[in-house]
Amino acid sequence: MEPLAPHEKIFVDSDIVDDENHGEIACHECHGGNPDDPNWNTAHKGVVKDPTYPDATTACGDCHDEINENYQKSLHVSLRPYKLIIDERASSNTVIRNKLGCAMNTHCSECHSSCGQCHISRPNSVEGGFLDGHLFQKKPPMQEVCTACHGSRIQKEYLGEHEGLLPSIHKEKNMKCDKCHTGEEMHGNGKDYVHRYDVENGPKCVDCHKEIYKREAKNVITHRIHKDKASCHVCHSQPYNNCSACHVGKDKQGLAFFKTKSSWVDFKIGLNPLKSEKRPEKFVTLRHVPVDKRTFDFYVKDALSNFDTLPTWKLATPHNIRLKTTQNASCNACHGNESLFLLEKDVENNEKKANKNVLVPVNLIPKKQKWQPK
Amino acid sequence: MKYFKVIGVAVAFCLVLIPGNTFLCHAYEDTQCFQCHTSAKKLIEATREIAKARPALKSAETSGEG
Numbered sequence A: 001m002e003p004l005a006p007h008e009k010i011f012v013d014s015d016i017v018d019d020e021n022h023g024e025i026a027c028h029e030c031h032g033g034n035p036d037d038p039n040w041n042t043a044h045k046g047v048v049k050d051p052t053y054p055d056a057t058t059a060c061g062d063c064h065d066e067i068n069e070n071y072q073k074s075l076h077v078s079l080r081p082y083k084l085i086i087d088e089r090a091s092s093n094t095v096i097r098n099k100l101g102c103a104m105n106t107h108c109s110e111c112h113s114s115c116g117q118c119h120i121s122r123p124n125s126v127e128g129g130f131l132d133g134h135l136f137q138k139k140p141p142m143q144e145v146c147t148a149c150h151g152s153r154i155q156k157e158y159l160g161e162h163e164g165l166l167p168s169i170h171k172e173k174n175m176k177c178d179k180c181h182t183g184e185e186m187h188g189n190g191k192d193y194v195h196r197y198d199v200e201n202g203p204k205c206v207d208c209h210k211e212i213y214k215r216e217a218k219n220v221i222t223h224r225i226h227k228d229k230a231s232c233h234v235c236h237s238q239p240y241n242n243c244s245a246c247h248v249g250k251d252k253q254g255l256a257f258f259k260t261k262s263s264w265v266d267f268k269i270g271l272n273p274l275k276s277e278k279r280p281e282k283f284v285t286l287r288h289v290p291v292d293k294r295t296f297d298f299y300v301k302d303a304l305s306n307f308d309t310l311p312t313w314k315l316a317t318p319h320n321i322r323l324k325t326t327q328n329a330s331c332n333a334c335h336g337n338e339s340l341f342l343l344e345k346d347v348e349n350n351e352k353k354a355n356k357n358v359l360v361p362v363n364l365i366p367k368k369q370k371w372q373p374k
Numbered sequence B: 001m002k003y004f005k006v007i008g009v010a011v012a013f014c015l016v017l018i019p020g021n022t023f024l025c026h027a028y029e030d031t032q033c034f035q036c037h038t039s040a041k042k043l044i045e046a047t048r049e050i051a052k053a054r055p056a057l058k059s060a061e062t063s064g065e066g
Helices: A013-020 A027-031 A057-062 A065-073 A081-087 A094-106 A143-147 A152-161 A183-187 A220-226 A232-236 B002-016 B032-037 B040-053
Strands: A240-250 A256-266 A269-273 A283-288 A313-315
Touching: A027 B032, A057 A065, A065 A183, A081 A094, A094 A240, A094 A256, A143 A152, A152 A240, A232 A283, A240 A283, B032 B040
Parallel strands: none
Antiparallel strands: A240 A256, A269 A283, A283 A313
16 A cells, blocks of 8 residues: 555545536535634644544435444444453453553554545544545545555455465455455444354355355355365465464553564364354354553563453454365375375464364364266 | 516526526535545645644554554
8 A cells, every 4th residue: 555645645636626516515614614714833733633433424414314323333433342252351449440441542542544534535443544545435445544544454365465375366356455345344234243254244255155055056066065074264265364462551651652572374174163153163264363461561471360251363354265285185185185285283371271162183184085077 | 478477487596496407406516625636736735734734643652464
Protein backbone atom coordinates (compact mmCIF):
# COMPACT_ATOMS: atom_id res chain seq x y z
CA MET A 1 0.00 0.00 0.00
CA GLU A 2 1.44 3.33 -1.06
CA PRO A 3 1.82 5.78 1.83
CA LEU A 4 -0.02 9.09 1.49
CA ALA A 5 1.50 12.55 2.00
CA PRO A 6 -0.23 14.47 4.83
CA HIS A 7 -2.12 16.75 2.41
CA GLU A 8 -3.20 13.80 0.26
CA LYS A 9 -4.89 12.24 3.27
CA ILE A 10 -7.35 15.10 3.55
CA PHE A 11 -7.67 16.25 -0.06
CA VAL A 12 -11.31 16.26 -1.16
CA ASP A 13 -12.11 15.58 -4.81
CA SER A 14 -14.46 18.32 -5.96
CA ASP A 15 -16.35 15.66 -7.95
CA ILE A 16 -18.02 14.82 -4.66
CA VAL A 17 -20.65 17.42 -5.53
CA ASP A 18 -21.77 15.12 -8.35
CA ASP A 19 -22.45 12.23 -5.96
CA GLU A 20 -26.21 11.98 -6.23
CA ASN A 21 -26.50 10.41 -2.79
CA HIS A 22 -23.91 12.20 -0.70
CA GLY A 23 -23.15 15.29 -2.74
CA GLU A 24 -25.87 17.31 -1.10
CA ILE A 25 -24.48 16.93 2.39
CA ALA A 26 -22.26 19.80 3.50
CA CYS A 27 -18.99 18.96 5.25
CA HIS A 28 -20.00 20.49 8.58
CA GLU A 29 -23.27 18.56 8.71
CA CYS A 30 -21.29 15.41 9.53
CA HIS A 31 -17.96 16.74 10.78
CA GLY A 32 -18.97 19.87 12.66
CA GLY A 33 -16.62 22.85 12.81
CA ASN A 34 -17.26 26.34 11.47
CA PRO A 35 -17.67 26.40 7.67
CA ASP A 36 -17.50 30.20 7.53
CA ASP A 37 -14.26 30.68 9.43
CA PRO A 38 -11.33 31.37 7.06
CA ASN A 39 -8.77 30.47 9.76
CA TRP A 40 -8.30 26.69 9.56
CA ASN A 41 -7.03 26.55 13.09
CA THR A 42 -10.19 27.94 14.67
CA ALA A 43 -12.51 26.59 11.97
CA HIS A 44 -11.65 23.05 13.07
CA LYS A 45 -12.71 23.58 16.67
CA GLY A 46 -15.13 20.78 17.48
CA VAL A 47 -14.45 18.92 14.25
CA VAL A 48 -15.08 15.17 14.43
CA LYS A 49 -12.61 13.32 12.24
CA ASP A 50 -14.73 10.18 11.90
CA PRO A 51 -18.40 10.97 12.54
CA THR A 52 -19.26 7.29 12.02
CA TYR A 53 -17.44 6.04 15.11
CA PRO A 54 -18.43 5.03 17.73
CA ASP A 55 -21.99 5.80 16.64
CA ALA A 56 -22.94 6.10 12.97
CA THR A 57 -26.59 6.96 13.55
CA THR A 58 -26.35 10.68 12.83
CA ALA A 59 -23.99 10.47 9.89
CA CYS A 60 -25.28 7.35 8.12
CA GLY A 61 -28.33 6.08 9.97
CA ASP A 62 -30.97 8.29 8.36
CA CYS A 63 -30.50 6.64 4.98
CA HIS A 64 -28.70 3.38 5.80
CA ASP A 65 -30.97 2.53 8.69
CA GLU A 66 -30.90 -1.25 8.24
CA ILE A 67 -27.12 -1.41 8.25
CA ASN A 68 -26.88 1.06 11.08
CA GLU A 69 -29.22 -1.05 13.20
CA ASN A 70 -26.60 -3.79 13.44
CA TYR A 71 -23.56 -1.52 13.36
CA GLN A 72 -22.63 -1.80 17.04
CA LYS A 73 -22.60 -5.59 16.80
CA SER A 74 -20.46 -5.80 13.68
CA LEU A 75 -17.25 -7.49 14.81
CA HIS A 76 -15.22 -4.83 13.00
CA VAL A 77 -16.75 -2.26 15.32
CA SER A 78 -17.32 -4.14 18.56
CA LEU A 79 -14.15 -6.30 18.60
CA ARG A 80 -16.18 -8.45 20.97
CA PRO A 81 -14.43 -11.82 20.46
CA TYR A 82 -11.06 -10.12 20.90
CA LYS A 83 -12.14 -8.72 24.27
CA LEU A 84 -13.77 -11.97 25.39
CA ILE A 85 -10.64 -13.96 24.66
CA ILE A 86 -8.42 -11.60 26.67
CA ASP A 87 -11.02 -11.57 29.45
CA GLU A 88 -10.98 -15.34 29.59
CA ARG A 89 -7.22 -15.41 30.02
CA ALA A 90 -7.24 -12.51 32.49
CA SER A 91 -6.90 -12.57 36.25
CA SER A 92 -10.16 -12.30 38.20
CA ASN A 93 -8.59 -9.67 40.48
CA THR A 94 -10.52 -6.41 39.98
CA VAL A 95 -7.50 -4.10 40.37
CA ILE A 96 -5.56 -6.10 37.81
CA ARG A 97 -8.54 -6.19 35.47
CA ASN A 98 -8.92 -2.40 35.63
CA LYS A 99 -5.26 -1.92 34.72
CA LEU A 100 -5.60 -4.46 31.96
CA GLY A 101 -8.63 -2.56 30.71
CA CYS A 102 -6.52 0.61 30.42
CA ALA A 103 -3.84 -1.27 28.51
CA MET A 104 -6.40 -2.75 26.15
CA ASN A 105 -7.95 0.65 25.54
CA THR A 106 -4.55 2.00 24.59
CA HIS A 107 -3.38 -0.88 22.43
CA CYS A 108 -6.21 -3.17 21.37
CA SER A 109 -9.27 -0.96 20.99
CA GLU A 110 -7.63 1.11 18.27
CA CYS A 111 -7.89 -1.73 15.78
CA HIS A 112 -11.59 -1.27 15.04
CA SER A 113 -13.18 -0.08 11.84
CA SER A 114 -16.27 2.02 11.09
CA CYS A 115 -18.45 2.99 8.12
CA GLY A 116 -16.04 5.81 7.30
CA GLN A 117 -12.90 3.76 7.81
CA CYS A 118 -13.96 1.29 5.13
CA HIS A 119 -15.96 3.34 2.65
CA ILE A 120 -14.24 6.75 2.79
CA SER A 121 -10.78 6.49 4.27
CA ARG A 122 -8.10 4.01 5.15
CA PRO A 123 -8.53 2.77 8.72
CA ASN A 124 -7.12 4.94 11.51
CA SER A 125 -4.97 2.06 12.71
CA VAL A 126 -2.93 2.44 9.50
CA GLU A 127 -2.87 6.23 9.80
CA GLY A 128 -5.99 6.95 7.77
CA GLY A 129 -6.18 9.08 4.63
CA PHE A 130 -9.02 9.37 2.11
CA LEU A 131 -9.32 6.45 -0.30
CA ASP A 132 -10.23 8.62 -3.25
CA GLY A 133 -10.67 12.24 -2.27
CA HIS A 134 -13.53 11.48 0.14
CA LEU A 135 -15.57 9.96 -2.70
CA PHE A 136 -17.73 7.23 -1.16
CA GLN A 137 -16.60 3.72 -2.11
CA LYS A 138 -19.40 1.19 -2.28
CA LYS A 139 -16.87 -1.63 -2.17
CA PRO A 140 -13.84 -0.89 0.01
CA PRO A 141 -10.62 -1.45 -1.95
CA MET A 142 -8.77 -4.57 -0.81
CA GLN A 143 -5.27 -3.24 -0.33
CA GLU A 144 -6.10 0.16 1.15
CA VAL A 145 -8.71 -1.18 3.54
CA CYS A 146 -8.89 -4.94 4.12
CA THR A 147 -5.26 -5.96 3.94
CA ALA A 148 -4.12 -2.60 5.33
CA CYS A 149 -5.13 -4.09 8.69
CA HIS A 150 -5.08 -7.81 7.90
CA GLY A 151 -1.57 -7.54 6.53
CA SER A 152 0.94 -9.78 8.23
CA ARG A 153 -1.20 -12.87 7.86
CA ILE A 154 -3.93 -12.51 5.23
CA GLN A 155 -2.18 -10.17 2.81
CA LYS A 156 1.08 -12.09 2.76
CA GLU A 157 -0.72 -15.37 2.31
CA TYR A 158 -3.26 -14.20 -0.25
CA LEU A 159 -0.78 -12.33 -2.43
CA GLY A 160 1.94 -14.98 -2.10
CA GLU A 161 4.43 -12.67 -0.42
CA HIS A 162 6.12 -15.40 1.59
CA GLU A 163 9.28 -16.59 -0.09
CA GLY A 164 8.79 -19.79 -2.03
CA LEU A 165 5.01 -19.81 -1.62
CA LEU A 166 2.35 -19.15 -4.22
CA PRO A 167 -0.55 -16.71 -3.97
CA SER A 168 -3.99 -18.09 -3.30
CA ILE A 169 -5.62 -19.56 -6.38
CA HIS A 170 -8.47 -17.16 -5.65
CA LYS A 171 -6.11 -14.23 -6.03
CA GLU A 172 -5.01 -15.61 -9.39
CA LYS A 173 -8.67 -15.67 -10.37
CA ASN A 174 -8.73 -11.94 -9.50
CA MET A 175 -11.07 -12.38 -6.58
CA LYS A 176 -11.15 -9.56 -4.04
CA CYS A 177 -12.02 -10.02 -0.36
CA ASP A 178 -15.66 -9.07 -0.86
CA LYS A 179 -16.21 -12.03 -3.18
CA CYS A 180 -16.29 -14.27 -0.08
CA HIS A 181 -16.67 -11.73 2.75
CA THR A 182 -19.86 -9.98 1.77
CA GLY A 183 -21.14 -6.63 2.97
CA GLU A 184 -23.79 -8.49 4.97
CA GLU A 185 -21.08 -10.37 6.85
CA MET A 186 -19.05 -7.22 7.46
CA HIS A 187 -22.03 -5.18 8.62
CA GLY A 188 -23.22 -7.80 11.12
CA ASN A 189 -26.66 -9.28 11.52
CA GLY A 190 -27.45 -7.99 14.99
CA LYS A 191 -26.19 -11.06 16.83
CA ASP A 192 -23.53 -10.97 19.51
CA TYR A 193 -20.92 -13.50 18.51
CA VAL A 194 -18.40 -15.05 20.86
CA HIS A 195 -16.04 -15.96 18.05
CA ARG A 196 -15.60 -14.73 14.49
CA TYR A 197 -15.87 -18.31 13.27
CA ASP A 198 -19.42 -18.42 14.65
CA VAL A 199 -20.67 -15.71 12.29
CA GLU A 200 -23.60 -17.29 10.47
CA ASN A 201 -23.15 -15.55 7.15
CA GLY A 202 -19.38 -15.95 7.12
CA PRO A 203 -17.96 -17.69 4.05
CA LYS A 204 -17.71 -21.45 3.64
CA CYS A 205 -15.72 -23.10 0.86
CA VAL A 206 -18.76 -25.19 -0.13
CA ASP A 207 -20.78 -22.04 -0.78
CA CYS A 208 -19.01 -21.99 -4.15
CA HIS A 209 -17.57 -25.49 -4.34
CA LYS A 210 -20.97 -27.14 -4.07
CA GLU A 211 -20.19 -30.10 -6.29
CA ILE A 212 -17.26 -31.71 -4.48
CA TYR A 213 -19.28 -34.48 -2.80
CA LYS A 214 -21.33 -35.36 -5.88
CA ARG A 215 -20.70 -38.69 -7.57
CA GLU A 216 -19.59 -37.13 -10.84
CA ALA A 217 -17.18 -34.70 -9.19
CA LYS A 218 -13.44 -35.01 -9.59
CA ASN A 219 -11.81 -36.40 -6.42
CA VAL A 220 -15.19 -37.26 -4.99
CA ILE A 221 -13.84 -40.28 -3.12
CA THR A 222 -11.10 -38.27 -1.44
CA HIS A 223 -13.55 -35.54 -0.49
CA ARG A 224 -16.12 -37.97 0.88
CA ILE A 225 -13.52 -39.91 2.89
CA HIS A 226 -12.23 -36.75 4.54
CA LYS A 227 -15.59 -35.04 5.06
CA ASP A 228 -15.92 -33.95 8.71
CA LYS A 229 -12.48 -35.42 9.43
CA ALA A 230 -10.22 -32.71 8.01
CA SER A 231 -11.02 -29.10 7.16
CA CYS A 232 -10.55 -27.93 3.58
CA HIS A 233 -7.45 -26.02 4.70
CA VAL A 234 -5.73 -29.16 5.96
CA CYS A 235 -5.40 -30.37 2.39
CA HIS A 236 -5.48 -27.13 0.42
CA SER A 237 -3.54 -24.44 2.26
CA GLN A 238 0.16 -23.77 2.01
CA PRO A 239 2.36 -22.93 5.01
CA TYR A 240 1.35 -19.68 6.69
CA ASN A 241 2.56 -17.01 9.07
CA ASN A 242 2.76 -17.49 12.85
CA CYS A 243 3.77 -14.94 15.48
CA SER A 244 4.86 -15.12 19.09
CA ALA A 245 5.24 -13.09 22.25
CA CYS A 246 3.65 -9.69 21.66
CA HIS A 247 4.50 -7.17 24.35
CA VAL A 248 2.91 -3.76 24.65
CA GLY A 249 4.10 -0.61 26.41
CA LYS A 250 4.72 3.11 26.14
CA ASP A 251 7.99 4.75 25.15
CA LYS A 252 9.68 7.75 26.82
CA GLN A 253 7.37 10.16 25.00
CA GLY A 254 4.36 8.26 26.24
CA LEU A 255 3.60 6.82 22.80
CA ALA A 256 2.17 3.34 22.66
CA PHE A 257 4.19 0.57 21.00
CA PHE A 258 4.15 -3.19 20.55
CA LYS A 259 6.92 -5.67 19.94
CA THR A 260 6.60 -9.24 18.76
CA LYS A 261 9.43 -11.65 19.47
CA SER A 262 9.35 -13.59 16.23
CA SER A 263 7.30 -14.71 13.28
CA TRP A 264 7.76 -17.80 11.15
CA VAL A 265 6.11 -19.65 8.30
CA ASP A 266 4.84 -23.07 9.26
CA PHE A 267 2.04 -25.54 8.64
CA LYS A 268 0.55 -27.47 11.53
CA ILE A 269 -2.47 -29.69 11.73
CA GLY A 270 -4.04 -30.00 15.16
CA LEU A 271 -7.24 -31.04 16.87
CA ASN A 272 -10.15 -28.69 16.25
CA PRO A 273 -10.58 -26.44 19.32
CA LEU A 274 -13.88 -25.00 18.01
CA LYS A 275 -15.78 -28.10 16.96
CA SER A 276 -19.32 -27.20 16.02
CA GLU A 277 -22.08 -28.11 13.63
CA LYS A 278 -20.59 -25.62 11.20
CA ARG A 279 -17.02 -26.86 11.74
CA PRO A 280 -17.30 -30.53 12.69
CA GLU A 281 -13.84 -31.56 11.47
CA LYS A 282 -11.51 -33.41 13.79
CA PHE A 283 -8.35 -31.99 12.19
CA VAL A 284 -7.82 -28.33 11.32
CA THR A 285 -4.91 -26.05 10.57
CA LEU A 286 -3.60 -24.21 13.63
CA ARG A 287 -1.74 -20.91 13.81
CA HIS A 288 0.34 -19.64 16.71
CA VAL A 289 -0.99 -16.26 17.81
CA PRO A 290 1.25 -13.62 19.40
CA VAL A 291 -0.27 -13.70 22.88
CA ASP A 292 2.13 -14.29 25.77
CA LYS A 293 1.75 -14.62 29.53
CA ARG A 294 3.64 -11.36 29.88
CA THR A 295 2.02 -9.37 27.05
CA PHE A 296 0.71 -6.69 29.43
CA ASP A 297 3.58 -6.69 31.99
CA PHE A 298 4.33 -3.02 31.30
CA TYR A 299 0.94 -2.11 32.79
CA VAL A 300 0.38 -4.86 35.36
CA LYS A 301 2.09 -8.12 36.30
CA ASP A 302 0.22 -11.41 36.05
CA ALA A 303 -2.61 -9.85 34.06
CA LEU A 304 -3.13 -13.08 32.15
CA SER A 305 -3.02 -15.42 35.11
CA ASN A 306 -5.56 -17.71 33.43
CA PHE A 307 -3.38 -17.94 30.35
CA ASP A 308 -3.71 -21.72 30.13
CA THR A 309 -7.47 -21.69 29.64
CA LEU A 310 -7.14 -21.13 25.88
CA PRO A 311 -4.69 -22.49 23.31
CA THR A 312 -2.04 -20.29 21.77
CA TRP A 313 -2.27 -22.42 18.63
CA LYS A 314 -5.64 -21.37 17.29
CA LEU A 315 -7.97 -22.56 14.57
CA ALA A 316 -6.78 -20.91 11.37
CA THR A 317 -8.16 -20.51 7.89
CA PRO A 318 -5.05 -19.53 5.93
CA HIS A 319 -5.78 -17.50 2.82
CA ASN A 320 -3.30 -19.20 0.50
CA ILE A 321 -5.42 -21.98 -0.95
CA ARG A 322 -4.15 -24.11 -3.84
CA LEU A 323 -5.68 -27.08 -5.56
CA LYS A 324 -2.42 -29.02 -5.27
CA THR A 325 -0.26 -28.73 -2.17
CA THR A 326 2.66 -30.63 -0.72
CA GLN A 327 0.46 -32.45 1.77
CA ASN A 328 -2.19 -33.53 -0.75
CA ALA A 329 0.26 -34.75 -3.39
CA SER A 330 -0.52 -38.31 -2.31
CA CYS A 331 -2.22 -40.05 0.62
CA ASN A 332 1.06 -40.69 2.35
CA ALA A 333 2.31 -37.16 1.87
CA CYS A 334 0.07 -36.51 4.87
CA HIS A 335 -0.79 -39.89 6.40
CA GLY A 336 1.96 -40.92 8.77
CA ASN A 337 3.81 -37.64 8.19
CA GLU A 338 4.44 -36.50 11.77
CA SER A 339 6.06 -33.23 10.72
CA LEU A 340 2.70 -31.85 9.57
CA PHE A 341 1.00 -32.37 12.92
CA LEU A 342 1.25 -30.27 16.07
CA LEU A 343 2.91 -32.62 18.52
CA GLU A 344 3.88 -32.01 22.12
CA LYS A 345 7.50 -31.51 21.11
CA ASP A 346 6.50 -28.60 18.84
CA VAL A 347 5.14 -26.52 21.71
CA GLU A 348 7.12 -24.37 24.15
CA ASN A 349 7.18 -25.79 27.68
CA ASN A 350 5.30 -22.83 29.14
CA GLU A 351 2.50 -23.28 26.60
CA LYS A 352 2.01 -27.04 26.78
CA LYS A 353 -0.86 -26.80 29.25
CA ALA A 354 -2.67 -24.12 27.24
CA ASN A 355 -2.48 -26.28 24.12
CA LYS A 356 -3.27 -29.66 25.60
CA ASN A 357 -6.59 -29.90 23.76
CA VAL A 358 -5.20 -29.13 20.32
CA LEU A 359 -2.02 -31.24 20.38
CA VAL A 360 -2.20 -34.39 18.28
CA PRO A 361 -1.20 -37.54 20.16
CA VAL A 362 1.06 -39.62 17.92
CA ASN A 363 -1.44 -42.51 17.94
CA LEU A 364 -4.08 -40.22 16.36
CA ILE A 365 -1.98 -39.35 13.33
CA PRO A 366 -3.64 -41.11 10.38
CA LYS A 367 -1.69 -44.24 9.46
CA LYS A 368 0.11 -44.64 6.14
CA GLN A 369 -2.15 -45.96 3.40
CA LYS A 370 -1.47 -48.80 0.97
CA TRP A 371 -4.60 -47.98 -1.04
CA GLN A 372 -4.53 -45.06 -3.43
CA PRO A 373 -7.64 -43.48 -4.96
CA LYS A 374 -7.85 -43.76 -8.74
CA MET B 1 -46.91 38.66 -21.00
CA LYS B 2 -48.98 36.41 -18.73
CA TYR B 3 -47.19 33.38 -20.15
CA PHE B 4 -43.79 34.89 -19.38
CA LYS B 5 -44.88 35.37 -15.76
CA VAL B 6 -46.00 31.74 -15.50
CA ILE B 7 -42.73 30.51 -17.01
CA GLY B 8 -40.78 32.81 -14.69
CA VAL B 9 -42.56 31.43 -11.62
CA ALA B 10 -42.00 27.86 -12.81
CA VAL B 11 -38.26 28.46 -13.31
CA ALA B 12 -37.96 30.11 -9.90
CA PHE B 13 -39.79 27.18 -8.35
CA CYS B 14 -37.39 24.72 -9.95
CA LEU B 15 -34.34 26.66 -8.83
CA VAL B 16 -35.39 27.21 -5.27
CA LEU B 17 -37.77 24.54 -4.13
CA ILE B 18 -37.10 21.27 -5.92
CA PRO B 19 -34.71 19.26 -3.75
CA GLY B 20 -31.52 18.11 -5.40
CA ASN B 21 -31.24 20.96 -7.87
CA THR B 22 -27.83 22.45 -8.54
CA PHE B 23 -28.70 25.86 -7.18
CA LEU B 24 -29.50 24.52 -3.72
CA CYS B 25 -27.47 21.40 -3.16
CA HIS B 26 -24.06 22.77 -3.97
CA ALA B 27 -24.28 25.86 -1.81
CA TYR B 28 -21.54 24.41 0.40
CA GLU B 29 -19.02 24.74 -2.41
CA ASP B 30 -18.52 28.28 -1.13
CA THR B 31 -17.70 27.18 2.41
CA GLN B 32 -14.21 27.44 3.79
CA CYS B 33 -14.11 23.67 4.30
CA PHE B 34 -14.70 22.96 0.63
CA GLN B 35 -12.48 25.79 -0.63
CA CYS B 36 -9.52 24.60 1.43
CA HIS B 37 -9.92 20.82 1.22
CA THR B 38 -10.16 20.88 -2.57
CA SER B 39 -6.98 22.96 -2.91
CA ALA B 40 -3.77 20.93 -2.75
CA LYS B 41 -1.76 24.13 -2.34
CA LYS B 42 -3.68 25.27 0.71
CA LEU B 43 -3.55 21.80 2.23
CA ILE B 44 0.19 21.48 1.72
CA GLU B 45 0.73 24.78 3.53
CA ALA B 46 -1.58 23.82 6.38
CA THR B 47 -0.18 20.32 6.85
CA ARG B 48 3.36 21.72 6.92
CA GLU B 49 2.33 24.08 9.69
CA ILE B 50 0.73 21.22 11.59
CA ALA B 51 3.82 19.02 11.19
CA LYS B 52 5.97 21.78 12.69
CA ALA B 53 3.66 22.27 15.64
CA ARG B 54 2.87 18.65 16.50
CA PRO B 55 5.38 15.91 17.30
CA ALA B 56 5.20 12.42 15.81
CA LEU B 57 2.30 10.35 17.06
CA LYS B 58 3.82 6.95 16.41
CA SER B 59 6.40 5.29 18.60
CA ALA B 60 9.65 4.30 16.93
CA GLU B 61 9.88 1.36 19.33
CA THR B 62 7.19 -0.65 17.58
CA SER B 63 8.72 -3.71 15.97
CA GLY B 64 7.63 -7.01 14.55
CA GLU B 65 4.38 -8.06 12.98
CA GLY B 66 1.06 -7.25 14.55
